[in-house]
Each structure stands twice: as structure tokens, then as C-alpha cells.
């Protein structure tokens with residue numbers, strides 16, 4: 336059942352307690368309660384997603400960042416970005432960040448997963464072994480406009496009977512054919528490919544999104560539907576914040592602490608009442624790449640010296656907790672378009688109201704889409720001067736250094752008018768940041784420092800992305816449609832490395848993809864937070880399943896990798912307990 340308040344929870348002995356009803360937590364809630372003998376408790380800090388219309392309408396996703404359904408975090412001043420402080424949205428609602436995200440569905444490359452297998456020494460994390468889980472997650476459905484998707488997707492690499500609906504764009508953009516023609520005519524690294532989710536994404540292809548029947552498909556809608564919530568052995572409590580995990584009585588080996596107890600706040604007062612609940616088998620942290628290390632540190636699991644400095648008693652010395660925070664840098668470049676019917680037209684309140692009317696009555700029309708339909712993934716050339724000073728950060732030769740998400744609007748630049756452009760990201764950043772405690776009050780936000788652009792590689796790759804975007808729109812297929820550069824760029828600036836990088840430092844941001852703050856590593860190595868089976872090192876009874884366990888960020892928007900981790904983790908947990 337779904338409870339609005341922890342005081343409504345029946346007195347049950349729980350086998351598993353899952354902290355965080357986000358992406359991974361929703362998957363685990365469903366999977367672990369498949370065995371009706373196991374009592375499963377899922378605790379979520381945010382409210383239910385039920386009836387939140389903005390979370391259903393794909394086009395409205397930007398409105399979910401900032402406000403009730405967001406943790407409303409900010410980063411520390413980012414030195415690589417001229418000390419700018421950035422908003423750092425994280426979902427604060429059932430389904431977590433998949434209830435507020437931009438719905439891109441990208442698995443990353445086979446190389447990415449094979450590198451996880453390599454660094455953890457567990458071939459279970461390889462692309463080949465994870466592939467069955469990739470299929471298990473997905474239900475590839477028709478796009479909202481019902482168009483024929485032949486040649487736009489490779490059905491043989493997709494699942495059709497999973498829980499999460501995936502589809503091709505449900506609303507055409509007027510640039511669609513031009514993008515296809517440009518990719519074909521330019522060829523080379525822009526060459527058209529059939530499907531970016533085959534493990535080999537290099538080239539230009541159609542985007543898939545977590546959208547089905549014109550609506551967002553999230554971890555909550557896909558994994559915690561009514562029939563699952565009605566299971567007598569699944570107990571989901573929203574509006575409930577976990578402050579710490581606590582050591583239970585040590586079992587067996589006296590020197591190993593067992594963390595099977597969670598401490599729950601009944602109010603957000605620093606000294607308010609706390610409730611403790613203990614799991615018979617395991618506690619699983621799925622609070623995300625910010626929430627999970629935050630809970631661990633408050634629990635005394637982290638770097639001994641740093642914890643002492645905050646007045647928190649260290650219980651387990653794990654210096655990697657909160658380290659290795661990695662995100663993708665993101666920016667946007669736009670050109671004025673010779674058109675009055677670009678995606679920007681929808682900003683007109685009257686048009687938007689009409690479109691909402693259409694969505695509301697038919698689940699069709701422009702609001703069924705996110706306004707980006709095609710993406711190109713590229714590598715830096717082998718003879719790039721950057722290789723004189725930097726090792727290739729990509730996991731392999733089929734892994735891109737640059738992502739170009741082709742947009743038919745001003746996107747998030749805030750400009751008014753009619754545009755084409757690209758969202759530009761660096762899928763293989765070398766910068767690493769950290770998450771540390773600012774205070775010992777669990778309700779204060781931690782220091783979140785993704786340390787963007789601290790590596791010169793990231794700035795260099797972004798500069799190349801800007802030039803690649805210009806190369807694409809300079810092609811003759813755009814004659815008569817693409818006008819002049821808009822925003823801070825001119826052609827002279829783009830020709831100048833320093834000037835372009837200066838603009839990037841002033842304007843770029845992150846891609847909402849924090850990972851790596853509780854990374855998995857081999858057993859018995861001096862770094863990392865969890866073993867390859869996702870158990871926290873040096874303790875018992877505690878696992879982590881969410882974006883924080885990724886040892887390297889994949890060349891992907893991170894929701895698909897989290898779903899994949901969570902589906903495998905569910906089997907690991909079922910097999911072991």
C-alpha cells in the first residue's frame with residue numbers, strides 16, 4: 336500500500352528497507368516484493384507523483400525543476416565556471432529524478448559497461464551480461480503520432496514486454512528531414528546510424544524517450560502501478576525522510592558492524608523526534624548520487640578525519656564516500672532560423688493552451704514530445720592535439736567524446752525568436768568533484784562540488800563540440816533556413832580557442848547527471864565504497880543501489896544505466912538472501 340505518513344505504517348517486521356523511492360528504489364520495491372514471503376518497506380522523502388500533471392506532460396518537464404518536486408540544491412562555486420553557483424535539481428517525488436527529468440533514453444556504450452566489469456572484476460557488469468536486463472526493462476511502443484518508425488530504430492536491440500515505455504519522437508520538427516540529409520551528406524563522424532542504443536552510438540540517429548501513449552513513463556508509473564502498490568507485502572511511505580543508518584547489534588563477527596536500522600525524521604526540526612526501523616535482511620540505500628553519500632556521512636561512514644571535523648563519530652572509515660562525483664558539462668548554441676514555426680512557436684501562451692487542450696483530450700500533439708528528436712555522438716579525431724597531453728578518457732573506441740542534441744528552438748538559452756541549435760555535452764569528462772558535509776545537521780544541504788571544467792580536457796572537448804555544431808549547420812542543406820549565430824557567439828569567436836572557452840566558462844552548466852559518489856570497486860582494494868555485489872565495504876546488512884555506485888560516468892544520460900543497475904541488483908539481492 337501507499338502511506339502518506341510514517342505513523343500510518345502497520346507494525347510489520349520488514350525483510351528489506353529501501354531508502355529513496357526514486358529510479359532504483361522503485362525498481363527494487365517492485366522486484367523484491369515479487370516474493371510474497373518478503374515484507375518490503377520503501378521510504379521516499381517527497382510526495383506521491385499521483386495527479387502531478389506537469390510530470391505527465393512530456394513538454395512540461397522544465398517546469399518540474401525548482402519547487403516542490405525538487406530538492407532545490409545548489410553547487411558550490413564552480414572554479415572552472417568563474418565561480419558561478421549552479422542550481423542542481425534532483426527529483427523529490429515518487430519516481431525520483433525520472434519523474435522530473437528530460438526523458439532521453441540512452442544506454443551508453445558497450446565499452447562503458449565492459450569498463451565497469453573490468454574495474455570491478457565482475458563480468459556480470461559487462462554489456463553482454465547486462466543486455467538481458469536492458470530488454471527486461473523496456474516496452475518499445477509506437478510514438479504518439481503513430482508514424483512509421485522503420486529505419487529509425489532497431490527493434491532487435493529492444494525489449495517489448497518490460498514495464499518502462501520507450502518511444503520515438505511523437506511530434507515531428509520541421510528540421511527532421513534536413514538533419515537526416517545533413518548527416519548523410521556530411522557522412523564521416525556524422526554518418527546516420529540506425530539506433531544509438533545498440534552499444535555503438537557513434538553517428539546521427541533518432542532519439543528514444545521514456546514516453547508512451549503521449550505521457551511520461553517514470554520509475555513510479557512503470558514500476559509502482561496500482562497492482563504493485565496493492566501487494567500486501569509492499570509498503571511505500573511518502574513524505575518520509577531518512578536521516579541515518581544505524582548499526583544494529585553485530586552479528587557473528589564482532590568487529591563487523593551491521594547497518595540494518597534506519598533512522599527516520601518525523602519533522603524537519605534538527606532536534607525533532609526520530610523513529611527507528613530495523614530490517615531482518617538488508618537496508619538498501621537508493622537515495623541517489625547526492626542523497627546516498629549524504630546519509631552515509633551523517634551515519635559516520637566516510638573519511639574519519641573529515642567526520643571528526645564535523646563532530647560526527649566515525650564508525651566506518653571509508654574515505655571514498657562522496658568522492659569521485661562526476662557529471663557531464665552541458666551548454667547550448669543557437670542560430671536564428673528563417674521560420675516562424677520552429678519549436679519556439681509553442682512558447683506563445685495561446686498556442687500552448689491549445690496544445691494542452693489537445694494533449695488532455697487525445698494524448699497527442701506537440702506536448703507529447705520534448706522538442707529534441709535527433710542526436711549525434713562523435714569522437715575527437717585520433718590526431719587531435721589533446722592526445723599529446725591527455726589519455727583518452729573514453730571507455731573504448733566506440734565511445735563518444737561529444738554529444739550534439741539537435742534542437743529546433745532556443746532551448747534553455749532563454750532567447751526569444753525562432754531558432755535551431757544544439758545542446759552540447761561532453762560524455763567523457765575528466766573532471767572529478769566531491770560531496771562533503773557542510774554541517775552536522777542532516778537537513779542542511781551538503782557541499783555539492785561537481786568541479787566542472789577542472790580538467791582542461793573537458794573545456795577542449797566542449798570547444799570542439801561548438802565547432803562541430805557549426806560545421807553541421809554550415810552545410811548547404813541548411814541554406815535559406817539557418818541565419819546568423821545568436822547569443823554570445825560569432826564566427827570570429829568560435830575560431831578563437833580562448834574566446835570560446837571564456838564564453839563556456841561564463842555560460843555552461845551540468846547535465847543533471849551526478850554519479851560515482853559511492854563507487855563500486857573490486858573486493859580488497861583501497862578505494863571504492865561498495866563491492867561488485869553493491870554491498871558497502873567493511874559492514875554487513877547494507878547495500879547501495881543507485882547512480883552513486885557507477886565507478887565511471889557512462890557516455891549516456893544516466894537514467895537507463897540506473898535502471899540497468901537496479902534490475903541486476905534486484906537479482907543479486909534475491910539470490911543472496
Ligand SMILES: Cc1cc2nc3c(=O)[nH]c(=O)nc-3n(C[C@H](O)[C@H](O)[C@H](O)COP(=O)(O)OP(=O)(O)OC[C@H]3O[C@@H](n4cnc5c(N)ncnc54)[C@H](O)[C@@H]3O)c2cc1C
Nearest residue numbers: 355357358359431432436437438439577623626882892894
Ligand atoms: C532535471 C533533470 C533532467 C534529467 N534528464 C535526464 C534525461 O533526459 N535522461 C536521462 O537518462 N537522465 C536524466 N537525468 C538523470 C537521471 O534522471 C538520474 O541519473 C537518475 O534518475 C538517478 O536515479 P537514482 O535512483 O540514482 O536517483 P533518484 O531517481 O534521484 O532517486 C533518489 C530518491 O531518493 C529520495 N531521497 C533522497 N534522500 C532521501 C532521504 N534522506 N530519505 C528518503 N528519501 C530520500 C529522493 O527524493 C529521490 O526520490 C536528469 C535528471 C534531472 C534532475
